[in-house]
Amino acid sequence: MNPAQSPDPDAPRDLVGIGIGPANLSLAALADPLGGLDTVFYDQRPTFGWHPGLLIDGATLQVPFLADLVSLTDPTSPWTFLNYLRSRERLFPFYFAERFHIQRAEYDAYCRWVCDNLPGLHFGHQVDAVRWNPERDLFEVDFTQLDTDGEAEALGRTHTRNVVLGIGTEPYVPDPLKPLVEAPGVPVLHAADYLDHRAALLAAEHVTVVGIGQSGAEIFLDLLRNKPAGREKLHWLGRTEAFTPMEYSKLGLEQFTPDHTRYFHALPEPTRDRIVDGQWQLHKGIDAATIAAVHDELYRRTLHGGWPDAVLTPGVRVRTAGRVATTKIELHLEHGRQDSRSRLTTDAVVLATGYRERPLDRILAGLDPYMRRDNQERPRIDEDHRLVLDPSVTGTVYVQNAETHTHGVGAPDLGLAPWRSALILNSLTGGEAYALPARTAFTTFGLTQRRHVPPPREAPALTPLVDDRR
């Protein structure tokens, strides 16, 4: 129900969630069976969609299907991926398919099923501001209700004791290329919009894909597979010095465990920053199967002699770019190791240049006087994902997937989302709504390892639970 239509629109909620991506959807799904928690979640989009521009046919998750919204915390939840398959009568086909890494489109469909069946999710609601009201000891959350075209329809306000931000990431475009993306004409687009422009890209004479991470690889592969042999006319380039595989060794992946997160959080700020810079291969490389698929497709095109008309060059930076006679783009390139420069004329550019955390400061400007910041002016976030605020603020703001600087590169990882949701729910309910294991990795990070300790029972940050089944 929309709070604006509720009998008492001023009645405060226990928790308002901002954003309904996998992070907050996991929290909503794990909160649901607890009962008694008065929650509402808002998302600015008209419906759920998980990176819709990149649901390329055949592209898979980088994590096993067990990294669904709930299983790694509560495999008995009604919101598991397996239960989704059961509801669709697809368990047997899935069983025989023997797929640990499901297609991205299937993960999107699973999340949509959760959204269709879980109460308290409101799409078409853009949250504009969160403020603290010291008179009422409550947060005020201002939102704009949007129609399906994204036009403002009405303004609203919800009061709440607690807030959880799950506003995710936004596409990143390097400065020299920004003017090109914004101008009409020759297609220059971010990878996030790939599927909307796929037909135009396949029709273009020559296409350049900038960025040699996972999205760049998937887009290059899709274009390659669909261009005529010998007339591919594709360029694929990026700054990294090689087409580097993503770290996927079993012990290496233990850096995506709660044990590692806890170890990381306790380190000094400059050490944490150094570690994050050095861990790029955990999330910025290309998965080995996609590298193999690219090579297989290139090789297939040599079977009858000749080489595909495709140029793959790592170690290249785009210095500047501009339009040529309005119908073409000229990229000015620089090769770092060779210390050489050249120009490339192309008919379309796809920028697979990654994503950045959406800055919290826009929505949280009203909380600025209460926020505690680190040496680089980033918000301090405690181990339980709470923003560190002035003690006069009795409510809590939880943060999901904006805490790489405090919790490490696992912040966006789908496998860690249910654990983080459980930590937040335990903190909210002041107990152990979800029991979590003390240990999650074989690796001992540091000379001593801090294990997970269940929270001491403390005053809950909300009204008493009606149905505390655990």
Ligand SMILES: Cc1cc2nc3c(=O)[nH]c(=O)nc-3n(C[C@H](O)[C@H](O)[C@H](O)COP(=O)(O)OP(=O)(O)OC[C@H]3O[C@@H](n4cnc5c(N)ncnc54)[C@H](O)[C@@H]3O)c2cc1C
């Ligand atoms: C193409 C791609 C593939 C990925 N694949 C994997 C993978 O296989 N495995 C893995 O572990 N990780 C993967 N990731 C990383 C990560 O899991 C995803 O980015 C994931 O979507 C993060 O979830 P989220 O809920 O934090 O953010 P998002 O999914 O970005 O959702 C945030 C939501 O907040 C909403 N929002 C933002 N601002 C407001 C506002 N002011 N008011 C209301 N709503 C707002 C947005 O509309 C959006 O719906 C991938 C990332 C990308 C980009």
